[in-house]
Amino acid sequence: MSKIWIILKSEFLRRVTSKWFIIITLLAPVLLVALLFIPGLVTVIASGGDETTVAVIDETGVLLPRLQAEAGDDFTFTASELSQEALRDSVMAGAVDGYLYLPPQVLDGEGGATYYSAEGGGLSFGMRLTRTVSDAVEQERLQAQQVPDEVLQIIETNVDVDLVKLTEEGEEEDATLAYTIVGYVMGFFIYMSVFIYGAIVMQGVIEEKTSRVVEVVVSSVRPFQLLMGKVLGIGAMGLVQLITWAALIGVGMTFAGTIMALFLNPADLGLSADASQQAMLEAADITIPSVPPGLFIWFILFFLGGYLLYASLYAAIGSAVEQQQDAQTLQLPIALLVIVPILFIGFIVESPNSTLSVVMSLIPFFAPILMIVRVAVTDVAFWQVGLSYLLLIGTFIGSIWISSRIYRIGILMYGKKPSLKDLAKWVRYA
Amino acid sequence: MALLSVENVTKRYGKTVAVDDVTFEAQPGRILGLLGPNGAGKTSTIRMITYITVPDEGQILFEDRPVGPWSQEQMGYLPEERGLYKKLKVGEQLLYLAELKGLARSTAKERIRYWLDRFDATEWHDMKTEELSKGMQQKVQFIATILPEPRLVILDEPFSGLDPINSSLLKDIVLELKEDGRTILFASHRMEQVEQLCDDICLMSNGKIVLNGALRAIKKRFGKDSILMEFDGDDAFLDALEAEGTIRVTNRSLHRAELRLLDGTPGRRVLEAALAHVDDLYRFQLTEPPMSEIFVSVVGEDAREQLSTDGAPAVAAA
Structure with a gap:
């Protein structure tokens, strides 16, 4: 038994006193955290630092102010009097990132808006733009129906469901x-x-x-x-x-x-x-x-x-x-x-x-x-x-x-x- | 009472019989040479003595008790294939190996200092083993072998790879250990290197003991039928004598020859031939044959081939 102990001790000490062991032991968590957080950080920096300028052809005549109110940090919506062809050129020239075409029917719940850009935009961009436009349309239509404020509040209410786990010791937050x-x-x-x-x-x-x-x-x-x-x-x-x-x-x-x-x-x-x-x-x-x-x-x-x-x-x-x-x-x-x-x-x-x-x-x-x-x-x-x-x-x-x-x-x-x-x-x- | 007795030991690896019914003893305070060509079964025998492997048949006694973990602490073993932990410092290395032999740390540290000093190697203490030359590593391993002051010191091919200075240092220390009452077991296929050191000889061939006894008695038994001569001049007369079948030259260089007299040829026959042909004769000595010649006499002329091939060691089997 004592022989096993001597070998154990020698193998252990030989390794934990090595430079590499100390470096890896201390650095691995740092690297791990970096690995987990860098992608998130990059996304935040990339989207935050990159405001998208969108020219809007608003044929409804009412949506643009709502869009501008909803825009947040991600988008800047500007009114445009130009024709689609002219806007196409300015997109290609890089004057604006893209343009949004809002046909009159969107207010009737028919048809959709179209976004034209040189890069396409990407999945998360598309989702954010869709949400912004949908919210603006929803608000405009609700108002057009003269829905009272109380009802608007009801619609905006979110109900959180808390998950609680039952255990022998009682209940705990799941x-x-x-x-x-x-x-x-x-x-x-x-x-x-x-x-x-x-x-x-x-x-x-x-x-x-x-x-x-x-x-x-x-x-x-x-x-x-x-x-x-x-x-x-x-x-x-x-x-x-x-x-x-x-x-x-x-x-x-x-x-x-x-x-x-x-x-x-x-x-x-x-x-x-x-x-x-x-x-x-x-x-x-x-x-x-x-x-x-x-x-x-x-x-x-x-x-x-x-x-x-x-x-x-x-x-x-x-x-x-x-x-x-x-x-x-x-x-x-x-x-x-x-x-x-x-x-x-x-x-x-x-x-x-x-x-x-x-x-x-x-x-x-x-x-x-x-x-x-x-x-x-x-x-x-x-x-x-x-x-x-x-x-x-x-x-x-x-x-x-x-x-x-x-x-x-x-x-x-x-x-x-x-x-x-x-x-x-x-x-x-x- | 023998310190070590190997009794009718047999070891097989698969179908090959590595050690075949071997019996011999090592007497306390004496040097025993286990000699034989590569593949004779020396290392297999030693591994059973050191309890690395166990015999299939027979038994090995150390101080009349079967060998086991207890006897490992009484033996120091220098294997033929040398090896140390490359990354460890020399001091740590020696301490670890000594602790594995059951030595207390404090005692071990003291002896490490003594032996490193003895080998003029104090400054190696904090060097990594891999930074040392091959010869230096050999010394470190030799120190590791004798540091625990084992009662039986087993040295497998101890002189291989050593330069003449270190060889003679090693010989001195071996003799000192003997003086100190320790028993030494040499294993070697280079018989001429160890025979002068040995008190007793055990010749092995193909897993069997072919000759066993005190060196003096064996030499006496074979008599003085060999000649050692040193001379200047033409040595063609040796070829003539060999062609006649009266002698066999066993070792020959420019000014020196060793030969054996065959069929009772008298020594003066060679002396006369030499005087007739060489310019000068410095030395002419009738002597006992070297151990390798005795080995050939016992095993047969075929064995000469085996002895001269100093090739790679046979595949070491477990």
Whole structure:
């Protein structure tokens, strides 16, 4: 046991003190946030900074002022006396971005408006323009019917439906979307970590083998101890990385509200200027999900279980080859086992309590990813999570036994590239 | 009492028998040479002694107890294929390997300092292993082998890749270890390199022990039927004698020849021929045959081929 500890410690310290580990651990969340927010930011900047000038041929004679009132920051509508042909030329010349043709029939609910531009405009542009024009037409027609103000107010009322989840402890605010995202993130994180940490384990085994230092090491410790020490040491490194990230994300979440509130204008939300941050976020319908401790604990446990199961298999494969490329064919079956659950995540999120979801989340090779997704999006009976975890641990014990039998032969085998059949044979050797 | 006894040990890999009913002993405080050509089964035998693999048949006893994890801590093993962790600093490397042998950190650190000093390598302590030359890495690995002060030191091809200065340093230290009461097991296919160091010899061929005993006794048994001569001048007379079938030249260079007398040819027959042909004769010595010649005598003339091929080692099987 103490030998495993010495190996674990050495593998762990060697890695966490490396420059790369520190850089990646600290920078990954920054990159992740950047990756999530840059597209949004770009859209905002692009649309905000780019006001579209639209010349309007208003044959109804009444819509233009309404359009101008509705325009907001996105559009500038200007009246035009020119003919369509003349406007065409000025669009092509770039004098205006485009022109809008409003035939008289639009006020009768027949026919539509047409927007002409050199670029087409794009999907979101089209939607915004349609909404603006529709609103203007709607208001004009309602007024033409002399609809009283009370009725107008009724039409403009939006009813928000709050989703409340009933649990054993009472009711809680439902944040289905938020927890779906949390589930996806956790599932994908385990998926990525199995691949990445598994590859690190495999690389470590291959290095030890090709540098031939392994023969000295196994003349001091049992191959099983070396295998376990290595797998646990790299696992400890992964855990440190994970907890660092969780802490960074936790800090980020705490301040996310403050940061978002900076971008919100209380007046837009119909609140007084000194409204609290909480009130503003609620009015803006922004939920910052808090991860319940139970979910986080299961996440750590399934991360460790999944890592151990797959890392032991990757170690066995690393022991059989002399360079990374030779491992390709051997690791294919493992890669497939990791990929299958990813194909099911969408289904699990949609119907987390269907029979198929329950069964899939109990299968040990899929459980680390699928069970954590289920725990995140729904209330899973404790027996299901517990059983799934027991099966996972049981499978790990089986796989480490098989792996250590392959490993002890593989690390001393040079020359020929073994097939899966050879590996099966090694398991049976005395 | 033997420190190590290998008793009727057999090891098979698939259909090939790597080690075939091998029996020998290593006596405490002596140097045992496990000699034989590549593929004779030396490394396979050592791997069972060091408990890296286990025999299919027979048993290996260390101090009368079957070998196991406990005996691994009593043995230092320098494998034929050298290797260290490239990225680790020399000091960390030695400390880690010593800890794996069960040594306490503080003791290990002290000894690391002593041995690095001894090898004139103190400044290597904080260098990455991959920054060292091959020869320097060999020294580091040798230090790693003897650092835990093992009772049995196993050196597989210890002199391969060492320059003459380091070879003689290594020899001095090996003799010092012996002085200190440690038992040493040499494995080598370069018999001439180790035979003078050995007290006992174990010759292996094709997985079997073909000759086993004290070096002196073995040499005596084969008698003085070899000649070592140094001279100046024409050495064509050697070819003539060889053609007659009275001698066989085993080693020959410009001014030096080693040969064996065949069929009881008297030594003076060669001496007379030499005096008649060479310009000057500096040395003419009737001597015991080298171990490689003894090996050939035991295994047969076919083995000469095996010995001279200093090619790649056989595929190391687990």
